[in-house]
Amino acid sequence: AARGMEDFRMRAILLASLALAAGPCRGGGECAPVSDPGFENTIGANIFGPGNTIGGAWVVLSGTVEVVPTWQWVPAEGDNSLDLCGNEAGAVRQVIPTEAGLRYTLRFALAGNKGGAHDESNPAIKIVHVAIGDQSAEFAYDVTGSTPDSLQWVYRTLPFTPSGDSAALVFTSLTPGFYGPAIDDVSVCLAFCPGDVNGDNAVNFIDLNAIVSVYNAKAGDVLYIPSLDLDSDGIIGFADLNIVLSNFNAPCP
DSSP, X not given: OHHHHHHHHHHHHHHHHHGGGOOSOTTTXXXXXXXXXXXXXXXXXXXXXXXXXXXXXXXXXESOEEEEETTTSOOSSSSEEEESBSSSBOEEEEEEEOOTTOOXXXXXXXXXXXOSSOBTTBOSEEEEEEEETTEEEEEEEEOTTOBTTBOOOEEEEEEEOOSSSEEEEEXXXXXXXXXXXXXXXXXXXXSSOTTOTTOSSOOSHHHHHHHHHTTTOBTTSTTOOGGGOTTOSSBOSHXXXXXXXXXXXXXXX
């Protein structure tokens, strides 16, 4: 068995050597097309309700949301941003084209509508639930100290691996009332080169050896490492090895 694994390792190294002339990492640094990422397709302040479409891209799922122009507060970029509470807590959705099995990172700017005095109807902590593909998380923003001229935007990220050719992105306010979490500058980009299992922005023998060392390990096995199961099919096998070889020696931006 040891001899067989060593032969397999040598064949993998040979294949990697043949791949040294490969071009740039497939998808390295590339971004999926997010339509109207900064809510710039809307002129002026507008409140949208269930079923409405914002900028031809974002569908309001529930409640109401408000596109906020720069004269109300300074956005993270461009001229507009989105308050996820219009007249009440709302939610918006957009389906993002993706490629199955590749690792992406959702990135967005987060702030909050400070409103007036803080109480149960206007808490200082604004919370947004974010879901994309099979991943979800809650993000909080404290409006204390922010002003319309200095909203103190912060950027938040959520990594995910889609299982198909698209991923539904949903932002939902968990804050009640008129003054909610605000979002802007939404992007979905490849997190790093496919096959870069150690995150050093290169696909090389280190990544190849990591895959080969646990080759054929299945979910539940002692040797199974989820981060090496690049296509998330429950086994570290040829498909994962092929992702490394297809992008071998390709530095990422």
